[in-house]
Amino acid sequence: MTAGTADTGRRGNDGLSRRVFVETLKLSHFRNYPSLRLDLDAHHVVLTGENGAGKTNLLEAVSFLSPGRGLRRTPYDRVAQVAGEKDPLQGTWAVHAVLEGPAGPVEIGTGLQAGPTGVETQRRVHINGAAARGADALLEHSRILWLTPAMDGLFTGAKGDRRRFLDRLVLAIDPTHGRRVNDFERAMRSRNKLLEDHSADASWLDSIEAQMAETAVAIAFARNELIALLRGIIADGPTGPDAVFPNAEISLEGPLEGLIQEGAAADLEDQYRALLCRNRPRDRAAGRTLEGPHRSNLDICHGPKNMPAALCSTGEQKALLTGIVLAHAKLVADVSGIMPILLLDEIAAHLDEGRRAAMFDLIDTIGCQAWMTGTDAHMFESLGDRAQFFKVASGAVEKAT
Numbered sequence: 001m002t003a004g005t006a007d008t009g010r011r012g013n014d015g016l017s018r019r020v021f022v023e024t025l026k027l028s029h030f031r032n033y034p035s036l037r038l039d040l041d042a043h044h045v046v047l048t049g050e051n052g053a054g055k056t057n058l059l060e061a062v063s064f065l066s067p068g069r070g071l072r073r074t075p076y077d078r079v080a081q082v083a084g085e086k087d088p089l090q091g092t093w094a095v096h097a098v099l100e101g102p103a104g105p106v107e108i109g110t111g112l113q114a115g116p117t118g119v120e121t122q123r124r125v126h127i128n129g130a131a132a133r134g135a136d137a138l139l140e141h142s143r144i145l146w147l148t149p150a151m152d153g154l155f156t157g158a159k160g161d162r163r164r165f166l167d168r169l170v171l172a173i174d175p176t177h178g179r180r181v182n183d184f185e186r187a188m189r190s191r192n193k194l195l196e197d198h199s200a201d202a203s204w205l206d207s208i209e210a211q212m213a214e215t216a217v218a219i220a221f222a223r224n225e226l227i228a229l230l231r232g233i234i235a236d237g238p239t240g241p242d243a244v245f246p247n248a249e250i251s252l253e254g255p256l257e258g259l260i261q262e263g264a265a266a267d268l269e270d271q272y273r274a275l276l277c278r279n280r281p282r283d284r285a286a287g288r289t290l291e292g293p294h295r296s297n298l299d300i301c302h303g304p305k306n307m308p309a310a311l312c313s314t315g316e317q318k319a320l321l322t323g324i325v326l327a328h329a330k331l332v333a334d335v336s337g338i339m340p341i342l343l344l345d346e347i348a349a350h351l352d353e354g355r356r357a358a359m360f361d362l363i364d365t366i367g368c369q370a371w372m373t374g375t376d377a378h379m380f381e382s383l384g385d386r387a388q389f390f391k392v393a394s395g396a397v398e399k400a401t
């Protein structure tokens with residue numbers, strides 16, 4: 001598929017996944033935007049401007065159209081515009097968007113509102129004017145995926161960050177995964193507390209561990225499935241030294257995931273429950289649960305070089321990660337039937353001209369609306385009429401001519 005798809009705005013690369021794109025974005029009291037309205041079509045969105053202009057803030061606003069704390073993962077009260085003067089709406093913020101999708105336009109509103117006792121702490125979500133029960137309802141309408149410079153240290157950083165990255169990838173194809181991970185963590189915290197309290201009832205521990213085993217096995221299966229599907233997409237794409245992005249070899253190391261891969265999944269819940277029971281003295285001494293899906297490690301290797309990602313150069317790591325995120329976008333389109341919206345912050349910064357053009361072609365082939373930022377508009381020239389260009393300056397946005 002080529003640039004022509006953007007004109008229809010409704011068809012994906014396989015004819016089944018249907019494009020969803022942001023048609024209108026309105027912000028109020030959002031970071032450095034007192035208020036903003038942006039009208040868009042289905043083409044890619046390129047935002048350029050100086051450092052501190054508000055480019056990443058715009059991507060963050062779009063990321064709030066999916067569940068969770070957005071692409072910066074900051075507390076919600078930090079998102080409200082820090083205003084100099086006393087403002088009765090101080091602390092509140094709002095993002096409104098119209099998403100155009102296969103079922104027609106969907107209006108989404110989210111943000112922190114003022115309640116009777118001050119600004120609320122949880123963001124509210126409204127879909128077509130009605131309050132949604134939770135932010136997960138957003139997944140019925142869109143998938144928002146992102147790649148930001150803050151993710152650059154993913155391969156060298158904490159294992160927990162890689163697990164969170166993996167769980168976000170899973171969530172995009174399996175909306176119940178977030179609840180699963182939260183349920184496991186809540187049960188694990190209860191178990192840790194019970195272990196601390198030496199007088200705790202053993203049957204109470206048994207029942208918490210049974211809950212943990214059930215969710216842990218579901219988590220391990222979902223993660224393994226995502227990895228298998230992603231491997232399939234990567235294997236279908238260009239691989240080898242000439243590929244724009246090196247193919248990543250992805251695996252997950254963990255006791256449960258390992259057993260599933262070995263085909264020993266039948267009584268996995270029982271095995272993990274027994275392990276937790278055996279480990280009680282050890283875990284009590286450590287003050288935490290030492291084994292489980294909360295300790296698994298996402299392992300990534302540079303395929304053509306057969307080199308662990310952590311040992312690759314900065315540019316190689318960036319290329320590996322970009323390749324994974326784009327492969328995932330394709331997977332999401334195939335599995336969910338919803339063409340994701342891609343937020344690619346400073347995507348073109350470290351690539352030479354040829355690689356940049358090849359990357360834009362690849363992004364365009366996925367068939368989604370991609371939002372891209374950079375300080376220099378020239379970097380995006382090869383996108384041509386496949387993108388709409390905007391200039392961002394001091395919290396204001398103008399269409400570039």
Ligand SMILES: Nc1ncnc2c1ncn2[C@@H]1O[C@H](COP(=O)(O)OP(=O)(O)OP(=O)(O)O)[C@@H](O)[C@H]1O
Pocket residue numbers: 030031032033049050051052053054055056057058078079080081082083375
């Ligand atoms: N809550 C807030 N209220 C007001 N301004 C804020 C708030 N949070 C962040 N800002 C400001 O928003 C500005 C723009 O930030 P943003 O990260 O979007 O810039 P950018 O255009 O992506 O810059 P760069 O090219 O350096 O990445 C910054 O100057 C920052 O201080």
Ligand SMILES: [Mg+2]
Pocket residue numbers: 055056057345
């Ligand atoms: Mg930025």
